[in-house]
Amino acid sequence: MTTLAEQLRAENLGKVLENEPLKHYTTLKIGGPADLFFEPDSTDSLKKAMRYIKDSGVPFRAIGRGSNLLVSDEGIEGVVIKLGDGLDELVQNGDEFTVGGGYSIVKLATVLSRQGYSGLEFSAGIPGSVGGAVFMNAGAHGSDMSKILKKALVLMPDGELKWYTNEEMEFSYRTSILQKTGGICVEAVLVLEKGDRETIMAELKKNKDYRRNTQPWNHPCCGSVFRNPLPNYAGQLIESSGLKGTTVGGAQISDMHANFIVNTGDAKAADVLGLISLIKKKIKELHNIDIETEVEIIGRKS
Ligand SMILES: Cc1cc2nc3c(=O)[nH]c(=O)nc-3n(C[C@H](O)[C@H](O)[C@H](O)COP(=O)(O)OP(=O)(O)OC[C@H]3O[C@@H](n4cnc5c(N)ncnc54)[C@H](O)[C@@H]3O)c2cc1C
Ligand SMILES: NC(=O)C1=CN([C@@H]2O[C@H](COP(=O)(O)OP(=O)(O)OC[C@H]3O[C@@H](n4cnc5c(N)ncnc54)[C@H](OP(=O)(O)O)[C@@H]3O)[C@@H](O)[C@H]2O)C=CC1
Ligand SMILES: C=C(O[C@H]1[C@H](O)[C@@H](CO)O[C@H](OP(=O)(O)OP(=O)(O)OC[C@H]2O[C@@H](n3ccc(=O)[nH]c3=O)[C@H](O)[C@@H]2O)[C@@H]1NC(C)=O)C(=O)O
Structure with a gap:
């Protein structure tokens, strides 16, 4: 049986890669492989590809520049569609x-x-x-x-x-x-x-x-990790909880802005998730506020 990868390649619709590590496409520089990675060369190609994707029943997810993503270490099932130079x-x-x-x-x-x-x-x-x-x-x-x-x-x-x-x-x-x-x-x-x-x-x-x-703009990160629970600010709540600078593995709550988590070099998604859980727990205990993540957490669960 023809696979989805073979169909997309045969039609010449753009770049098709299998088991492509997503850490190369996220600003956090974290993320396991996508089963299939597809970068369409035009809107028309994407539209054509979508028919094959739909028929295959495989899940899909679009990504842009990967600046609001925390991709699991186990990667993503299905097709990741990267919108880039073709669009x-x-x-x-x-x-x-x-x-x-x-x-x-x-x-x-x-x-x-x-x-x-x-x-x-x-x-x-x-x-x-x-x-x-x-x-x-x-x-x-x-x-x-x-x-x-x-x-x-x-x-x-x-x-x-x-x-x-x-x-x-x-x-x-x-x-x-x-x-x-x-x-x-x-x-x-x-x-x-x-x-x-x-x-x-x-x-x-x-x-x-x-x-x-x-903001720690020159360190690998994903922007604000949490939405502001207005009228409060996530950064202010996290700082006042004494968490600035806390690390789990290679991930650190930024010393510069507490609502940013930075990858200090070899962080895993699991490290960032560890910090997110710690922050949520502390903010609930100390301020009785349930804060929500702004970063999109995607991929297979470990
Ligand atoms: C240093 C830094 C600073 C930041 N500052 C800000 C800021 O000030 N304000 C702010 O709002 N954000 C900020 N962000 C977060 C991020 O840049 C934004 O959320 C941005 O809009 C995400 O765009 P992206 O292309 O990187 O999306 P991705 O991270 O690739 O994807 C994010 C979500 O959008 C979806 N998506 C991506 N492209 C498409 C598409 N074409 N169609 C449909 N869905 C799509 C994805 O499926 C995913 O769910 C910052 C991030 C960093 C790293
Ligand atoms: N902390 C983090 O994890 C990250 C932080 N950043 C920071 O976020 C900010 C935005 O990053 P990014 O989106 O990558 O943007 P960049 O500033 O790196 O540029 C993005 C694109 O915009 C184009 N561009 C930039 N400046 C000009 C210009 N003066 N005239 C014409 N085109 C221009 C370039 O296109 P072309 O290729 O055609 O030249 C480039 O590809 C930067 O301050 C960057 O340092 C970025 C990524 C990760
Ligand atoms: C970076 C993002 O967007 C940013 C956006 O760049 C900036 C500038 O407009 O305003 C928001 O940050 P923010 O609310 O943290 O803005 P800041 O001005 O840095 O801080 C707000 C308040 O929190 C305090 N603050 C911030 C960080 C910190 O460690 N400690 C602290 O006390 C600041 O002193 C200020 O009183 C957006 N974040 C959200 C979740 O709304 C993003 O969405 O990814």
């Missing part, structure tokens, strides 16, 4: 920009801010893709994707493409409807505002500097 076209129509789901959000912010378009200043230093940012409603400095997204083109698990308007995306803090429906964002239409180039560039720099001064 990184950018088309301008006045103040509307149609951009591929695999486009780097930092690159987009840099390129469009330089042209004097305002709206992406918040994203300075968010190392994600456009698709991942839409899925997460990524945000910082009082703004997020919901403020600039007009509509998103989503490849649904049934293989059909569907447009979602901003309202239909059901955006809220680090949340979108895609977290329920499981579709893949292949394209986003963003509306930006023409403004003063120098002011926009200065705002971009200010936001990047804030991050550099408050």
Whole structure:
């Protein structure tokens, strides 16, 4: 019988790898192998591949730049679909920009801010893709994707493409409807505002500097580990619980920002999970608050 890998290869739809270690594709530099790893070379190829994936009954998961993922050491069952260079076209129509789901959000912010378009200043230093940012409603400095997204083109698990308007995306803090429906964002239409180039560039720099001064941006990590249980801040609660600097194996609660866990070199997913459990337990004991993870924990359970 023809395997899914053979079908995808025969159709020439993009890169197909078996048992590919995911630590190469996550900013934490952690993660066991994907049974099958597929990087489509275009939206059309992805759409075709989705038919084979659907027919095979194998589970799938999209990833972008792997900056909000904790992948288990045992890896992921099924197909991991990486959106990258094959889905990184950018088309301008006045103040509307149609951009591929695999486009780097930092690159987009840099390129469009330089042209004097305002709206992406918040994203300075968010190392994600456009698709991942839409899925997460990524945000910082009082703004997020919901403020600039007009509509998103989503490849649904049934293989059909569907447009979602901003309202239909059901955006809220680090949340979108895609977290329920499981579709893949292949394209986003963003509306930006023409403004003063120098002011926009200065705002971009200010936001990047804030991050550099408050977050361990140059150590392997996955951004904030927990959502803020507003009106409290996860970082403040973890610090006041005396946990800054705590290590489990190769994972450490950052000395710089307590809501970041860094990989000090050879951390396993199990080490990071150990710290997450410890933090949840302490915050419950000391503050009676149940904090929720923001990082997506995926893959086989040990
Ligand atoms: C140093 C650092 C700083 C960060 N700062 C911020 C910040 O300020 N604000 C913030 O919000 N986040 C921040 N993050 C977290 C992360 O960058 C964002 O959540 C980002 O949007 C994730 O994008 P990604 O492409 O890396 O997604 P991935 O990590 O690859 O995937 C995350 C989730 O999105 C899904 N997904 C990915 N691509 C798609 C797609 N095309 N369609 C549908 N689903 C998809 C995946 O299945 C997964 O569930 C930070 C991370 C790091 C490492
Ligand atoms: N702590 C962690 O785990 C991690 C932290 N980071 C940090 O997050 C931030 C964002 O990282 P990342 O998303 O990788 O972004 P980068 O700044 O590394 O750049 C991402 C892409 O954007 C493009 N780009 C960057 N700057 C410009 C520019 N001035 N003009 C045009 N294109 C540009 C580059 O494209 P091209 O290839 O075409 O040049 C690059 O591939 C950085 O501060 C980085 O240090 C990133 C990854 C992990
Ligand atoms: C990094 C992420 O997003 C970040 C985003 O970059 C920044 C900037 O806008 O604001 C959020 O962090 P944050 O709430 O921790 O922001 P910060 O300004 O660093 O800290 C908030 C408060 O907690 C305090 N704080 C923070 C860290 C710490 O170790 N100790 C501490 O007391 C700070 O002093 C401040 O009073 C987002 N995190 C969440 C979970 O909402 C992400 O989502 O991955």
